[in-house]
Amino acid sequence: MTDQEILAxxxxxxxxxxxxxxxxxxxxxxxxxxxxxxxxxxxxxxxxAQDKFGVEIPDEQLKDLKTVQDVVNFVSKNS
Amino acid sequence: xxxxxxxxxxVTGLGATTPLGxxxxxxxxxxxxxxxGVQRLTExxxxxxxxxxxxxxxxxxxAVVGRVQARRMDRCEQFALVAxxxxxxxxxxxTVEPYRLGVAVSSGIxxxxxxxxxxxxxxxxxxxxxxxxxxxxxxxxxAAGWISxxxxxxxGAHALVSACASGAESIxxxxxxxxxxxxxxxxxxxxxxxxxxxxxxAFAAMRAMSTRNDEPSRAxxxxxxxxxxxxxxxxxxxxxxxxxxxxxxxxxxxxxVAAGAGYSADAFHISHGSPDGGGVSFAMSAAxxxxxxxxxxxxxxxxxxxSTPEGxxxxxxxxxxxxxxxSSSVVVSATKSMTGHLLxxxxxxxxxxxxxALTDRVAPPTINLDDLDDEVTISVATKSTPLxxxxxxxxxxxxxxxxxxxxxxxxxxxxxxxxxxAPEGSAEEG
Numbered sequence: 142m143t144d145q146e147i148l149a150x151x152x153x154x155x156x157x158x159x160x161x162x163x164x165x166x167x168x169x170x171x172x173x174x175x176x177x178x179x180x181x182x183x184x185x186x187x188x189x190a191q192d193k194f195g196v197e198i199p200d201e202q203l204k205d206l207k208t209v210q211d212v213v214n215f216v217s218k219n220s
Numbered sequence: 221x222x223x224x225x226x227x228x229x230x231v232t233g234l235g236a237t238t239p240l241g242x243x244x245x246x247x248x249x250x251x252x253x254x255x256x257g258v259q260r261l262t263e264x265x266x267x268x269x270x271x272x273x274x275x276x277x278x279x280x281x282x283a284v285v286g287r288v289q290a291r292r293m294d295r296c297e298q299f300a301l302v303a304x305x306x307x308x309x310x311x312x313x314x315t316v317e318p319y320r321l322g323v324a325v326s327s328g329i330x331x332x333x334x335x336x337x338x339x340x341x342x343x344x345x346x347x348x349x350x351x352x353x354x355x356x357x358x359x360x361x362x363a364a365g366w367i368s369x370x371x372x373x374x375x376g377a378h379a380l381v382s383a384c385a386s387g388a389e390s391i392x393x394x395x396x397x398x399x400x401x402x403x404x405x406x407x408x409x410x411x412x413x414x415x416x417x418x419x420x421x422a423f424a425a426m427r428a429m430s431t432r433n434d435e436p437s438r439a440x441x442x443x444x445x446x447x448x449x450x451x452x453x454x455x456x457x458x459x460x461x462x463x464x465x466x467x468x469x470x471x472x473x474x475x476x477v478a479a480g481a482g483y484s485a486d487a488f489h490i491s492h493g494s495p496d497g498g499g500v501s502f503a504m505s506a507a508x509x510x511x512x513x514x515x516x517x518x519x520x521x522x523x524x525x526x527s528t529p530e531g532x533x534x535x536x537x538x539x540x541x542x543x544x545x546x547s548s549s550v551v552v553s554a555t556k557s558m559t560g561h562l563l564x565x566x567x568x569x570x571x572x573x574x575x576x577a578l579t580d581r582v583a584p585p586t587i588n589l590d591d592l593d594d595e596v597t598i599s600v601a602t603k604s605t606p607l608x609x610x611x612x613x614x615x616x617x618x619x620x621x622x623x624x625x626x627x628x629x630x631x632x633x634x635x636x637x638x639x640x641x642a643p644e645g646s647a648e649e650g
Binding site (some may be wrong): 158159160181182184185188 | 579
């Protein structure tokens with residue numbers, strides 16, 4: 142899966158869970174500061190990402206994933 | 221400004237979403253027209269249950285709160301937020317110092333739909349697939365929390381839980397918050413969303429519900445000889461309560477005075493009312509005393525009357541006890557005949573109806589009352605009935621709303637017409 146495909150899939154998840162339009166989900170965005178996503182929604186996003194990409198994101202890793210690019214990198218590296 | 225003024229609490233906003241309509245105006249006009257909100261349910265789970273009817277909300281709350289916020293909120297929380305937004309806008313969206321704005325909104329059961337969904341998810345897919353929002357969705361104080369966040373209400377957000385008296389008890393608590401000086405404005409009410417298999421099955425197991433499945437609109441029939449139990453409804457009602465000085469200072473439109481509340485506990489049985497109605501009449505008398513209103517001022521009672529064989533005559537006896545000789549001139553309405561029983565939302569939407577009855581001077585009908593129970597000798601309105609102050613009675617016209625809950629909780633609320641102060645110069649300065 143290319144980074145572009147991961148980004149598109151992630152944007153779809155974030156739209157569904159947090160209502161952020163897909164075109165606003167760009168790599169440099171910070172989940173908390175830019176996309177207004179709280180920790181509970183981050184858990185939902187991580188679980189949905191696990192289903193979509195087949196990559197488990199452990200809790201201790203999740204707290205270090207601050208930006209959209211961080212998640213794309215994590216998925217890309219572990220898939 | 222005297223201390224007495226500060227103790228006066230007025231109603232400056234109303235909100236409701238009910239089986240009859242998505243707001244107060246549509247609910248009230250359907251009520252006056254004698255419309256039933258009860259229908260045959262089409263969900264497949266009714267196949268296994270003896271009860272196949274209910275009164276679902278007329279408007280989908282998701283359409284109002286929005287998809288993303290709705291997925292973090294139980295349906296009962298969504299209803300409460302919808303009603304709170306309407307009430308707040310109706311009150312003119314006042315600017316209130318955050319620590320002077322409170323919330324008292326509850327439900328009888330809490331987010332039972334979310335609890336059931338989460339348990340299904342737990343069993344079928346495991347703990348890590350449960351929504352991380354499940355706890356705030358199932359807690360019965362969730363609605364109060366969401367409303368406080370929405371409005372920035374920091375004086376305290378409370379959820380008074382007393383089964384089907386919860387909504388009324390919350391309004392009583394809201395009155396007290398203002399009287400005790402904790403708040404200038406309180407968003408108060410109740411909500412419920414419990415039309416699902418577990419709850420219907422559980423109430424059916426108590427033999428508490430109507431099984432008149434073939435005639436849904438005729439099933440809820442308080443005080444009628446043919447009544448066979450209550451019909452479950454859903455929705456929410458919210459009042460904006462405000463101290464009179466605060467309301468006057470901002471030029472608010474005043475619907476009524478939230479004059480007082482009275483409470484009692486039957487201390488008898490966990491789900492049966494005390495047959496002598498003593499607890500119920502005590503709560504009504506206590507509310508009148510708390511409101512400094514004489515029984516003769518009361519022209520209308522919105523009864524709790526749920527259409528159960530046992531409960532309705534008990535309340536009727538209590539109304540007779542409290543109003544004595546004047547009970548025949550009190551117009552009693554049982555609006556659950558149209559809305560079904562909203563449990564924790566009941567006392568709240570019926571308080572909205574009571575305030576509307578007072579301001580429009582008309583009592584809504586009790587539908588399906590074809591054959592009055594022989595034990596019931598009070599005057600139950602079968603059609604919309606004009607209200608007028610009883611001749612020769614001092615003090616403003618008053619209405620009373622009853623709400624009782626399993627556990628033995630009895631709550632009565634009294635609302636009176638607001639009489640503006642005499643023009644300046646015509647009264648002595650205090």
